[in-house]
Amino acid sequence: MKTRKILLILIAGLSFFTSCKEKSDIEALPPATQVGANTFGCLINGKVYKCSGFLDPGDIFNLLSEGCYFYYDKEEVTLQARIKEPKDNILIEFPNPKHLGTNTITEGIRYRTQEVDTDYDSKIVITRFGGGIISGTFQLKVTYDDGSTELITNGRFDFKNEE
Numbered sequence: 001m002k003t004r005k006i007l008l009i010l011i012a013g014l015s016f017f018t019s020c021k022e023k024s025d026i027e028a029l030p031p032a033t034q035v036g037a038n039t040f041g042c043l044i045n046g047k048v049y050k051c052s053g054f055l056d057p058g059d060i061f062n063l064l065s066e067g068c069y070f071y072y073d074k075e076e077v078t079l080q081a082r083i084k085e086p087k088d089n090i091l092i093e094f095p096n097p098k099h100l101g102t103n104t105i106t107e108g109i110r111y112r113t114q115e116v117d118t119d120y121d122s123k124i125v126i127t128r129f130g131g132g133i134i135s136g137t138f139q140l141k142v143t144y145d146d147g148s149t150e151l152i153t154n155g156r157f158d159f160k161n162e163e
Contacts, residue, residue, distance in 0.1 A: 025043055025046065025047075025048050026043070026154050028041075028048050028050070029041035029042070029043075029048065029050055029154060029156065030050055030052060030156065030158075031156075032127075032135075032137055032156040032158070033135065033158045034127050034128040034133070034135040034158060035133070035135075035158065035160075036131075036132065036133040036135075036158060036159070036160025037052070037158045037160070038052055038053055038054050038067065038068045038158070038159055038160055039051070039052045039068065039156075039157070039158050040052070040068050040079075040081035040083075040090070040156070040157045040158075040159070041154075041155070041156055041157075042090075042138070042152050042153065042154055042155035042156070043152070043153045043154050043155075044150055044151070044152050045150055045151055047086070049081075049083055049086065049088060049090065050083065051066045051067060051068060051081050051082060051083045051084070052066070052067070052068070053065075053066055053067035053068065054067050054068065054069070054160070054161075054162045055067030055068055055069040055080065055081075055082055056069070056162070057069050057071070057080075065082060066082055066083060066084045067081075067082055068080070068081050068082075068157065068159045069159065069161065070134050070159040070161060072096055072134070073096070074096060074099055075095065075096055075099060076093060076094070076095060076096055077093070077094055077095070077096050077097070077134065078091065078092070078093045079091070079092045079093075079134070079157060079159065081157070090111075090112070091111070091112055091113070092109070092110070092111055092124070092138070092140075093109070093110040093113075094108060094109045094110070094124055095107075095108045097126045097129060098129065103125060103126045103127070103129075104123055104124070104125050104126075105123060105124040105125075105126070106118070106122065106123045109122060109123075109124060109140065111140055111142045111150075111152070112142075114142050114144060116140045116141060116142050117140075117141040117142065117143055117149075120140075120141035120151075121139065122139065122140045122141055123138065123139060123140075124136055124137075124138040124140075125137045125138070132160055132161050133158070133159065133160045134157070134158075134159050135157065135158040135159070136156070136157060137155060137156050137157075138152070138155035138156075138157070139152060139153050139154070139155060140152040140155070
């Protein structure tokens with residue numbers, strides 16, 4: 001009986017620690033705003049990825065910079081986030097929501113040129129698109145050719161082009 005109580009206390013403590021860590025990771029992400037703050041954040045396999053600032057795509061020296069940029073045409077939107085720590089260049093492409101007539105994109109999403117898994121609830125929800133600003137939230141699952149996967153959760157972006 002005493003062993004069972006100790007085991008239950010250990011399990012409860014581990015659950016509490018795990019939920020606190022996940023909450024602190026989410027709190028480390030930038031807020032989900034719609035003002036053109038040039039922020040990006042998500043958890044990739046539970047690890048925090050975030051950046052802020054404008055990334056000038058025409059600047060040849062921007063390979064060393066951190067920041068956000070988006071481009072769109074009638075058919076497609078491209079989001080780019082260059083992150084210093086952990087070092088990464090995240091590229092997300094999806095159909096233009098204005099062309100589709102919807103704010104929730106579930107098909108045609110590419111992450112680093114890889115199609116996302118449609119059997120998972122992969123989606124991008126656009127909360128603002130206009131006036132040089134695009135904002136939204138996302139969650140994606142990607143399975144690569146070698147069988148490895150990336151689960152991207154709690155994603156949020158708020159980009160404004162400075163052009």
